[in-house]
Amino acid sequence: MxxxxxxxxxxxxxxxxxxxxxxxxxxxxxxxxxxxxxxxxxxxxxxxxxxxxxxxxxxxxxxxxxxxxxxxxxxxxxxxxxIGRTFQIARVFREMSVLENMLVPAIELGLSGRAARAKAEQLLDLVRLSHLARSPAIEISGGQQKLLEFARVLMIEPxxxxxxxxxxxxxxxxxxxxxxxxxxxxxxxxxxxxxxxxxxxxxxxxxxxxxxxxxxxxxxxxxxxxxxxxxxxxxxxxxxxxxxx
Ligand SMILES: Nc1ncnc2c1ncn2[C@@H]1O[C@H](COP(=O)(O)OP(=O)(O)OP(=O)(O)O)[C@@H](O)[C@H]1O
Ligand SMILES: [Mg+2]
Known part of the structure; x- marks a missing residue:
């Protein structure tokens, strides 16, 4: 069944x-x-x-x-x-760095700084964005913003x-x-x-x-x-x- x-x-x-x-x-x-x-x-x-x-x-x-x-x-x-969700045109916090974007859901969930950061780095690695962790989100391409949004949604463990x-x-x-x-x-x-x-x-x-x-x-x-x-x-x-x- x-x-x-x-x-x-x-x-x-x-x-x-x-x-x-x-x-x-x-x-x-x-x-x-x-x-x-x-x-x-x-x-x-x-x-x-x-x-x-x-x-x-x-x-x-x-x-x-x-x-x-x-x-x-x-x-x-x-x-x-x-339930996590990404958008047709990625919605990222444009003024924040790629890594800071990843930490927003962690802050909302009250995850500790160190654990959240480790998880964020691991997920950025998964979508091949680690090298851009410190770049402002506004400076990465639209496709990379979509990957960032995908990685960010995984932070909440949907x-x-x-x-x-x-x-x-x-x-x-x-x-x-x-x-x-x-x-x-x-x-x-x-x-x-x-x-x-x-x-x-x-x-x-x-x-x-x-x-x-x-x-x-x-x-x-x-x-x-x-x-x-x-x-x-x-x-x-x-x-x-x-x-x-
Ligand atoms: N907030 C809204 N107010 C009024 N009409 C809306 C609203 N949101 C969507 N629509 C209308 O609903 C219809 C379907 O739009 P939707 O964006 O869901 O289509 P879609 O299947 O995702 O299309 P696409 O493949 O182009 O992304 C469209 O005619 C759109 O104008
Ligand atoms: Mg659509």
């Missing part, structure tokens, strides 16, 4: 004024899996993350995380419950990490490194990832399962191979300049 999903979303709706962005999304993420969320531009993927991690309350529907109803909780409570287009702006070598890091964290620490990406080869390498969102609804769910050949998915991408599937 399989375990209950770590994250279960049912009937999730989000409406801004008259515009319905999420129209009853259902999604279940298995623990210790890498689950992909794909779909054309404007499908509602980022909004889905924004509702799950508490930036916006949903208009309707439920979010259950580790069997606990977290629907409508604040962002900080959801983070403390164990059990589920939501990654919004983590490979955008990152060099091929670092992309490959990031893929290996994600797979190792899943394998060795049982971390679960839900990630948005348009990069089909990366998704195939990482994900056991994909959910396809189009116009605020999930239109397909399955292995990367099955989703790719699904006529509804092909149709959803028609007319989109940046054909992703």
């Amino acid at each position: 399989s375990m209950a999903p770590i994250l279960e979303v049912r009937g999730l709706r989000k409406q801004f004024g008259g515009s319905i962005v999420l129209n009853g999304v259902n999604l279940a993420v298995e623990e210790a899996s890498v689950h992909g969320l794909i779909g054309p531009n404007g499908a509602g993927k980022t909004t889905f993350f924004n509702v799950i991690n508490g930036i916006y309350p949903p208009s309707a529907g439920t979010v259950t995380f580790r069997r606990r109803d977290i629907t409508g909780l604040s962002m900080s409570r959801i983070a403390r419950a164990g 059990s589920l990490v939501l990654l919004d287009e983590p490979f955008n702006g990152i060099s091929p070598i670092l992309c490959e490194k990031l893929i290996q890091v994600i797979l190792a964290l899943r394998q060795e620490k049982g971390l679960t990832f839900l990630l948005i990406s348009h990069e089909v080869p990366h998704l195939s390498q990482l994900c056991s399962r994909l959910t396809v969102l189009a116009a605020g609804q999930e239109i397909a769910d399955g292995t990367p191979e099955s989703v790719r050949h699904d006529p509804r998915v092909i149709e959803a991408y028609l007319g989109q300049a940046e054909a992703a599937v």
